[in-house]
Amino acid sequence: MDDSTSNMEHNPTEFELNSTVQRMVEKFGARVEEFRGDPTLEVRADQIVALCQTLRDIEGFEMLVDETAVDYWPAEAPRFHVIYLLRSVSRNQTLCLRVPLDGNEPVMPTMTGVYPNANWYERELWDMFGIHFAGHPDLRRILMPHDWVGHPLRKDYPLGYEEPQFTFNYEQIQARKLNPKD
Amino acid sequence: MGIEKRSGNLPIPDDQTNSTTKTGNMGVVTARIDDIVNWARTNSMWPMLFGLACCAIEMMGAQAANYDMSRFGMELMRASPRQSDLMIVAGRVSRKMAPVLRRLYDQMPDPKWVISMGDCASCGGVFNNYAIVQGVDEVVPVDVYVAGCPPRPEALIHGIMTLHEKVKQERFKLVG
Amino acid sequence: MEEMILPTSEAMLDGMTHLVSERALEGETLLLNMGPQHPSTHGVLRLLLELDGEKVITVIPDIGYLHTGVEKNMESKTYLKAEVMTDRLDYLNTMGNNLVYVLAIEKLAELDVPPRADGIRVIFTELQRIASHLVWLGTHALDLAAMSVFLYCFREREIILDIMEMCSGQRMMTTYFRPGGLWRDVPSGFEDAVREFIKIFPARIDEYEALLTRNPLFLERVQGLGVLTKENALRWAITGPMLRASGVGFDLRKAKPYSGYEQYDFDIPTQTAGDTYARYQVRMEEMRQSLRIVEQALNKLPYGPVRSNNRKYVPPPRSELGVSMEAVIHHFKLWTEGFNPPAGAVYSAVESPRGELGVYLVSDGGPKPYRIHWRVPSFDNLQILPMLAKGHLVADLVALIGTTDIVLGDVDR
Numbered sequence: 002m003d004d005s006t007s008n009m010e011h012n013p014t015e016f017e018l019n020s021t022v023q024r025m026v027e028k029f030g031a032r033v034e035e036f037r038g039d040p041t042l043e044v045r046a047d048q049i050v051a052l053c054q055t056l057r058d059i060e061g062f063e064m065l066v067d068e069t070a071v072d073y074w075p076a077e078a079p080r081f082h083v084i085y086l087l088r089s090v091s092r093n094q095t096l097c098l099r100v101p102l103d104g105n106e107p108v109m110p111t112m113t114g115v116y117p118n119a120n121w122y123e124r125e126l127w128d129m130f131g132i133h134f135a136g137h138p139d140l141r142r143i144l145m146p147h148d149w150v151g152h153p154l155r156k157d158y159p160l161g162y163e164e165p166q167f168t169f170n171y172e173q174i175q176a177r178k179l180n181p182k183d
Numbered sequence: 184m185g186i187e188k189r190s191g192n193l194p195i196p197d198d199q200t201n202s203t204t205k206t207g208n209m210g211v212v213t214a215r216i217d218d219i220v221n222w223a224r225t226n227s228m229w230p231m232l233f234g235l236a237c238c239a240i241e242m243m244g245a246q247a248a249n250y251d252m253s254r255f256g257m258e259l260m261r262a263s264p265r266q267s268d269l270m271i272v273a274g275r276v277s278r279k280m281a282p283v284l285r286r287l288y289d290q291m292p293d294p295k296w297v298i299s300m301g302d303c304a305s306c307g308g309v310f311n312n313y314a315i316v317q318g319v320d321e322v323v324p325v326d327v328y329v330a331g332c333p334p335r336p337e338a339l340i341h342g343i344m345t346l347h348e349k350v351k352q353e354r355f356k357l358v359g
Numbered sequence: 360m361e362e363m364i365l366p367t368s369e370a371m372l373d374g375m376t377h378l379v380s381e382r383a384l385e386g387e388t389l390l391l392n393m394g395p396q397h398p399s400t401h402g403v404l405r406l407l408l409e410l411d412g413e414k415v416i417t418v419i420p421d422i423g424y425l426h427t428g429v430e431k432n433m434e435s436k437t438y439l440k441a442e443v444m445t446d447r448l449d450y451l452n453t454m455g456n457n458l459v460y461v462l463a464i465e466k467l468a469e470l471d472v473p474p475r476a477d478g479i480r481v482i483f484t485e486l487q488r489i490a491s492h493l494v495w496l497g498t499h500a501l502d503l504a505a506m507s508v509f510l511y512c513f514r515e516r517e518i519i520l521d522i523m524e525m526c527s528g529q530r531m532m533t534t535y536f537r538p539g540g541l542w543r544d545v546p547s548g549f550e551d552a553v554r555e556f557i558k559i560f561p562a563r564i565d566e567y568e569a570l571l572t573r574n575p576l577f578l579e580r581v582q583g584l585g586v587l588t589k590e591n592a593l594r595w596a597i598t599g600p601m602l603r604a605s606g607v608g609f610d611l612r613k614a615k616p617y618s619g620y621e622q623y624d625f626d627i628p629t630q631t632a633g634d635t636y637a638r639y640q641v642r643m644e645e646m647r648q649s650l651r652i653v654e655q656a657l658n659k660l661p662y663g664p665v666r667s668n669n670r671k672y673v674p675p676p677r678s679e680l681g682v683s684m685e686a687v688i689h690h691f692k693l694w695t696e697g698f699n700p701p702a703g704a705v706y707s708a709v710e711s712p713r714g715e716l717g718v719y720l721v722s723d724g725g726p727k728p729y730r731i732h733w734r735v736p737s738f739d740n741l742q743i744l745p746m747l748a749k750g751h752l753v754a755d756l757v758a759l760i761g762t763t764d765i766v767l768g769d770v771d772r
Contacts, residue, residue, distance in 0.1 A: 036705065037467070041704070064596040071729070084704075084719065086706060095615075118594070120742065143422060144423035146278065153428065160428075161312045161314070162311050162312065162435075237531060237768065241530075244520075248514050249517045277771075279423050279424050280425070283394070309443060310444070311432075312428040313428055314426050314427055315428065333531055
């Protein structure tokens with residue numbers, strides 16, 4: 002039953018993450034923030050690919066667990082933060098990276114060269130936030146229909162909430178509708 | 184006189200050969216055509232597999248052994264719309280899926296019925312946002328709405344039986 | 360047999376023309392749409408297949424047919440109201456979704472959880488894992504035409520759903536775990552019901568194994584299919600049983616334990632072959648291990664409260680409302696505004712039956728989550744489907760979709 006021949010069986014003790022973080026700070030000048038015991042490295046967009054390459058090849062972070070973004074509208078600079086979560090299976094560590102981006106049509110280098118599974122994540126970020134990834138092999142919408150206009154997860158995109166009609170607001174809602182059903 | 188049930192080959196006894204006895208084995212049944220057609224339709228209504236999300240799991244549970252839907256005639260679920268007559272929209276319909284739903288509905292031959300299973304299909308459910316069609320009746324005409332999130336298999340079966348009641352009310356008009 | 364020149368319709372390709380080979384556009388290979396409605400796609404997944412006869416050349420998955428906008432919708436609800444939407448993401452692992460969301464809030468707010476609540480959470484999460492694997496087994500076998508396994512699996516699942524209904528009132532979408540503990544304590548019939556389940560279930564797993572594990576028809580279809588090497592699994596961030604079947608024994612329950620998993624003794628089943636059969640074996644063994652955890656958790660379950668005492672986050676019991684003014688004020692604040700965790704961003708992950716399920720929660724100090732992102736295992740597991748399917752037959756595609764164990768509610772969110 003249990004054929005585990007790999008040497009990656011884990012016990013819950015972790016390797017010291019701080020030395021890795023220190024080396025990255027020295028090499029790339031990243032900013033470190035610690036919250037609830039997890040460090041976050043903040044770097045610029047032009048450094049992120051090199052940083053991830055170093056983390057993957059030298060520090061042993063084999064997996065890109067997640068790539069997501071946060072929209073801080075109405076703050077313009079930076080408006081978006083792109084967040085990468087890396088995991089090292091061999092050392093049992095998780096590291097979070099943040100890249101602040103300015104403006105409403107930001108452009109970022111793609112991570113698909115370092116971690117191939119970033120392909121769909123970046124498509125989703127393009128779809129939901131409008132962040133363009135330079136060098137991505139196939140950047141098109143993934144979750145919304147291909148002819149959808151707008152980027153839904155941006156803060157200035159409306160929720161699309163349909164107001165329930167009761168008797169007290171029935172007239173107002175009917176007046177607002179384009180073609181009210183009889 | 185009452186109708187006596189006899190098997191086909193037994194001889195009729197002498198004291199019962201008067202003309203007022205109906206033996207009942209003449210092989211003729213009379214009924215209204217509406218009833219026969221509706222009986223045939225309700226007792227073998229084949230649903231089309233249209234399980235989208237969580238309600239699909241409860242629909243599968245209703246089809247499985249504990250809450251068997253086969254007892255009501257729905258022995259198989261046909262994947263092809265051309266071979267089914269009931270579409271149970273089980274789950275939330277997103278805006279990307281709505282044209283597909285309409286197309287499948289159009290591909291079903293008449294007579295066809297639609298059950299909207301669950302809250303998301305009936306009215307948008309928990310999700311009142313840009314991505315979900317607020318009630319599948321914006322896209323296809325619905326006959327029975329089954330509420331619940333997800334509705335229990337028994338609720339789905341109750342919805343199906345309500346549909347059967349509805350179908351039994353249908354009447355034909357002679358076009359001529 | 361005459362040459363069949365098939366027209367390639369632009370509408371079907373929908374902007375994906377650059378992904379199919381030249382032969383498809385000329386009509387030499389067949390472009391087939393395995394559409395969103397299909398019995399074997401386990402949900403609404405559209406696969407665009409390029410076929411050369413029966414061999415698959417390319418598979419292009421097209422997702423988004425179940426996109427629900429959950430991430431955006433949760434931003435406009437308070438934390439507790441948004442929890443209702445979490446059940447409906449990966450609808451086969453509903454309590455696992457609740458668990459990861461609640462763990463994220465607890466990490467953010469540094470909220471304590473009493474040990475009895477932890478124990479009950481573990482019991483339910485493992486029962487949910489068994490229920491999810493039963494659905495996987497039933498539908499996987501159904502796709503490979505072993506139909507009776509489906510009926511047997513759902514019979515066991517009904518027992519688990521009865522236990523869930525007994526405690527929370529709902530069969531699937533329970534929302535039973537709350538920040539700070541549980542909604543309410545388990546009723547008195549709970550322990551007997553779980554013990555009854557523990558007693559009968561091992562024999563049932565043996566029944567399924569007797570039907571499938573050495574069945575030559577099943578073996579013929581799944582052995583050697585969709586081999587995933589260890590390097591590829593790590594590069595493409597595959598987690599869960601798919602990773603463990605390729606030789607990497609990584610399980611978040613052992614690596615980064617949560618909710619008291621470190622006190623239970625269980626094994627992580629791994630295989631090295633990396634094919635569909637190995638994944639089947641891993642999942643079957645996981646069901647047995649989950650049962651072991653349930654038994655240990657039930658034996659070790661301590662007495663005590665099931666909700667934290669932190670009244671800023673957990674409402675007071677109703678009996679207290681009659682005697683304490685603070686309780687009324689806390690109750691009022693929690694019911695009108697909701698709780699306000701401190702500002703910051705956390706990531707918390709659990710081991711779902713499919714892999715690593717994680718929540719990245721960004722809070723700005725208000726009562727609603729500022730940004731919540733779900734790291735879902737099926738998203739990554741589906742990404743490698745084209746790689747696994749290359750060179751296999753169309754009929755194998757069905758087995759491959761089953762073995763990746765994707766849930767489209769997860770993929771599309």
